[in-house]
Amino acid sequence: RLLKDGAVSWHPRKLREWLRASTKLRTGDVVVACYPKCGTTLTEQLVLLALNGGDAASLDPLSKNARNFSKRALGKVWPEACLRPDNQQVQVGQGKEEFVPMTLAEFDSLPQPRVIKTHARVPHLLGGSGLVKGAKYVVCTRNPFDACVSAYYHAWHPQNNGWPFDAWVHAWLASDAWAPHGSWFRWHTEWRDAASSESVLWLWYEDVVNVDSQEYWARTIATFVLGKDPSDELVQKMVAGASFAAMKAQALQAEGPSRLNSSEHLRVGKAGTWRDHFAPYPGLEEEVRRVFKTRMAGPGLAWNVGEGEAIVTPITLPDGPSR
DSSP states (O other): OBBGGGBBBOHHHHHHHHHHHHHHOOOTTTTEEETTTSSSSHHHHHHHHHHHTTTTGOOOOOOOGGGGGGGGSSOOEEEHHHEEOOOOOOOOSSSSSSOOEEEHHHHHOSSSSOEEEEEOOOOTTTTSHHHOOEEEOOOOOOOHHHHHHHHSSSSSOTTTTTOOOHHHHHHHTTTGGGTTTOHHHHHHHHHHHHSSSSTTTEHHHHTTTTTTHHHHHHHHHHHHHHHSSSOOHHHHHHHHHHHHHHHHHHHHHHHOOOSSSSSSGOOOOOOOOHHHHHTTSSTTTHHHHHHHHHSSSSSSSSEEETTEEEEEEEOOOTOOOOO
């Protein structure tokens, strides 16, 4: 669809098809794959800290966009938000953000390793219809209750637009019908099936933010991304630079009239706070549990929902014990 000045507006499905057909991943590319509001920002931060020697000051806290960085630092790219054909002028956003247009030639010229953010389902990934040999995939997952609550305050912001919370939950449960990334249930079922590959590192947001396991997961991420054991100094820098307080403070400092993004996407940074939202609506929590049981039946994973409880599907992972 043409806009003024010859710019083009893409239908999500057409953009997705073009990206799959036109982009190629390279050996060593690191793909950060998360369902929306399931730890994307935190995972990006940890990956980029590992690749940048733990230097949090080198990361643009509002977008981490690769095209904003000097040659000494690596950033990330969100192809679904910015990547377009070399010969097309496309109006998508403003300022130093994730939506500044990037051509295929620019994408291909980025230094290695490229860090690529995506919310895509496995069949819609760049470079084909699944995992690409040689690329590394860091997948962060979050329990559906907290993910749903977080999405209520994000993007087009249902809460600010007057949606009652229970109406939002029912829409979120039905997101296969309207969201480009599908529902939480379809997304995680597909990624669960891909997680047995040695090229996939699977994270649980609830574990990564837990103070008792932050160092373990920082070390695990750094080892996976770098292909070698990180130093203790790097791990400590990653833990400090990826804390919610540190990221929020940096984002607040970077805000300004020239910036499209704000610090609002860093809302709480905690796990298990969903109960306060669901409590006023009798039966709403049970509806989510019912859909979870129906959609996630079969071999799967367990999600920590707080207060010592996990929601679990029957699980036996191919290379390890049930979780």
